[in-house]
């Protein structure tokens with residue numbers, strides 16, 4: 108096991124985290140607007156951002172599988188390590204399933220996705236309004252799960268840093284200066 | 290002339306006379322006919338259709354000069370792809386269906402482009418504005434019915450369809466592709 112994350116892993120972690128945060132804010136904001144050209148623009152930007160996150164998540168998964176993460180400290184109980192690991196796996200699943208459900212919903216609603224307004228993605232489903240409504244619920248619920256898990260994930264990281272005072276959070280934030288010291 | 294050449298000539302003459310046999314299509318089978326369109330929103334092709342329209346037609350493919358056609362489209366029957374869009378496009382800035390409930394197309398001339406291909410030129414009236422449009426179409430005949438199918442680009446802003454903020458063509462393109470499929474019979 109390596110001592111810290113690679114720079115690539117750290118960059119992907121933060122870029123995807125920021126991207127998902129913006130996608131969530133955009134998602135909630137845009138759905139409450141009444142129809143306007145601005146709303147159509149936001150919907151497209153949301154989809155493009157989501158597809159970008161999907162691509163980055165693919166890269167990240169490949170990177171993760173080829174570059175092992177640093178081991179969790181031995182001060183942690185086994186069950187704590189297992190929960191941390193399970194949350195990480197679930198977060199990976201959501202990085203893929205959220206954009207995928209969005210793409211499926213868009214297809215089912217009869218709106219093909221044209222990435223960046225340039226690259227038409229294939230329609231995964233034929234137009235079907237009931238299915239689109241159901242997938243909208245799925246997209247929403249997956250996002251709710253994401254928010255809950257991110258809460259847990261961030262809470263745990265902060266506990267490591269401020270309560271346990273180990274280097275777990277600093278491994279993802281090397282400029283905190285506790286990266287390799289412990 | 291050799292015998293085989295003669296028979297070939299005879300065959301082709303029969304063929305010509307068969308294909309030019311007078312069929313005048315003057316009924317439109319609305320149940321089987323379709324009027325749809327594809328608009329581009331943020332470069333995304335979105336399909337829609339008009340569920341209700343009526344059509345008058347008199348078309349003999351061998352005598353295109355005498356052709357006449359008129360199409361009346363009930364604008365409130367629009368399906369623009371989503372409920373939200375349906376409400377929007379009926380409003381004042383779009384079709385203003387309260388004040389202008391129907392759109393009308395009147396054919397002015399039809400010309401033959403060879404074999405089963407034709408082109409119609411006519412006038413489109415929407416929302417109080419009339420503009421010329423031309424559309425190529427094909428006519429496929431089986432027995433006594435024919436399928437007349439074509440498409441043409443319509444510039445929505447020529448008819449003030451989508452005013453104000455919606456006149457921004459970066460979001461909704463000016464050109465809307467109109468597709469028609471009319472099943473016609475004698």
Ligand code: HEM
Nearest residue numbers: 130131134135138154157158160205206209210220247250
């Ligand atoms: C990581 C990526 C993504 C995140 C975090 C995300 C998040 C969200 C959130 C929080 C909402 C609001 C949910 C609601 O109020 O119902 C939303 C709505 C939406 N998302 Fe995403 N999304 C992502 C990717 C995508 C992708 C890739 C697409 C399509 C290609 C997409 C299409 C949509 C659509 C169409 C809506 C609006 C649903 C509606 O009101 O009809 N999303 N998204």
